[in-house]
Amino acid sequence: MKFPKQQLQKYRNEALKFEETLDLNELIKERFSDLIISAKPIKVTGTVQMDDQDDYLLIASFHADLVLPSSRSLEPVPWSTDMAIQETYVEDPKRVEKFDEDEPVFPLVNNAVDLDAAVLDNIVAALPSQVLTEEEAAGAPLPEGKDWQVISEAEFMQEHPEEAAEGDEAAEKDAKLDPRLAKLDEFFKK
Template sequence: MKWSLWELKKHQETPLVFSETIDLKRELMERDNQILDVAPIKVEGLLTVSASDYVVHYTVNTVLTVPSSRSLVPVALPMDLTVDEIFMTPEQFQHRSEMISDEDVLILETQTLDLLESVMDNILLAIPLQVLSEEEQRSDELPKGEDWEVLSEEEYLRQKELTEPTIDPRLAKLSELLENPSEDDEK
């Protein structure tokens, strides 16, 4: 999934269609130590070449195994991504249309277009922050152990309200003194 820009010039008339199964397990596990396993990655798409840019549209299908964010149990996470990216050489970038923002363009630093980096980046970006096993999704019970437990935010706020300190009525008059400074203190 690496093409030289010279080779891609042959495809200015018709888009380059590609379909490959790649193995990026080692590279993805090096970039994110939370990933436990990666199934072979199926990438299908097309690359359109023009004088102003290289537009790539592709889909990614794979299954990642990552730990549950609640219990660290391994969870299979199917991924089915659709990606659209615009690549430009530095010269093309200087002459780009104002309709294309800087953030939408990936600048080619060499004379090759390597799609593997794009595939890895998009897989890593698609990993959700909260991953739960099927059992954890069905259950409302949060993990707990000896002298500790995980609380939802609502439960935490409810417990905080119940345990707010109350002022002893015998000392209430003293707190009023602290809140209302006397006239002697102001002088």
């Protein structure tokens, strides 16, 4: 779903309200097939409005039901999220720099606000870094095959104590304070 600039210019004084159901599976296959297996259709409600400075403000909320690959075994894992997004789109890419770093501001692509891309990008940004099936989360044995196996960090340290010692030395070195910063450290302890 795209909102062309020409359509949005009619909504300078009032917001264009929308309620759309998006099927993002094709876009997922193109851009994020390694992160998301599939998505159920996503119902998105919100508004798009042109402001006084000719910027376009997108405000939307949605619930997404996805299937993600397990980060351990690549088995399918259901995952859901509720999200609200607020993004600003500008015609001139140079104007992006005039906004605070914390504000989500993007240049218009092909003179339109692309709702599909906005929703999918926000979903991907919210994906958990570790996805496990119920069995894996409950402590199921780690995967293994012919001549290989996945082991925990604790097992690795038991098998390779020299690696543990090197890690301790590196942590000690990091913990030592640079003498040039000692006075600054004392200042913050007060």
